[in-house]
Amino acid sequence: MRGLITLKELKTEKILELIKYAEKLKKGFRISYPDKKIATLFFENSTRTHYSFQVALMNLGISIIDLNADTSSVRKGETLYDTVRTFEALGVDGVIIRHSKDEYYNDLKNIQIPIFNAGDGAGSHPTQSLLDLMTIHEEFGGFKGLKCCIVGDISHSRVAHTNIEIMERLGMEVYISGPEEFNDHSAKWIPFDEAVETMDIVMLLRVQFERHKEKMKMTVEEYHEKYGLTVERMNKMKENAIIMHPAPINRGVEIADEVAECPKSRIYKQMTNGVYIRMAVISDSLDGNL
């Protein structure tokens, strides 16, 4: 399949190349594809990914076709394959897809146009990981030896799963923390208060209530007390350590309101970097490299 489905299919050198290309775009380099049309197909809610892909497409001079799943023939039972096959028949040059089904892309093996995965269930979110890596690269100038702890609803998080694999591949030390009920053993577990004091990057996750089959075993107030990044905990972080979060954030649950935009927070910088990473991915694909 063309485009970008997961980061596992990309060599480490390619990932570093995309980050450098995004940094060049952020510094003002411009490239335009005025004859291209790309469709955004979001079957699951999104603010950042949906609209930063659209800003990226606008910055590249690409025409955008935005599917409204509620008014399309999806509501008449059209399959994902038939929706995408239709856009391909209409002559679009690529599709950006978010879907709640894990590995939805396995249904699309017959599609020839590039597919950009904007998140599949609890599976992968490759452009989120790339923008996270770009933010870390901008901050520290590299990856090797950096310590990152991902905290929270690990078991339901496509961001955690994608980041653990690629961060380890880049030589980072990756840990997980938070309530035991969300521990899927995808990395080494560390107590949260120890993580706060020792990590270079504390990456918080939202509790994804919409993916839970059972109710969380604690209240949101208990969660904040035990695992929330409060001002008191933030003050114990290393001097140069940073706070990241893919967002949306639940202020007062995994992060205190005052901490969300404190000097250590890179949360809004991550969103800005998302535009440039998505420009880099789409441009590289339209140039025939992805």
Ligand code: CP
């Ligand atoms: N980080 C992220 O994927 O946010 P959205 O769900 O708003 O796209």
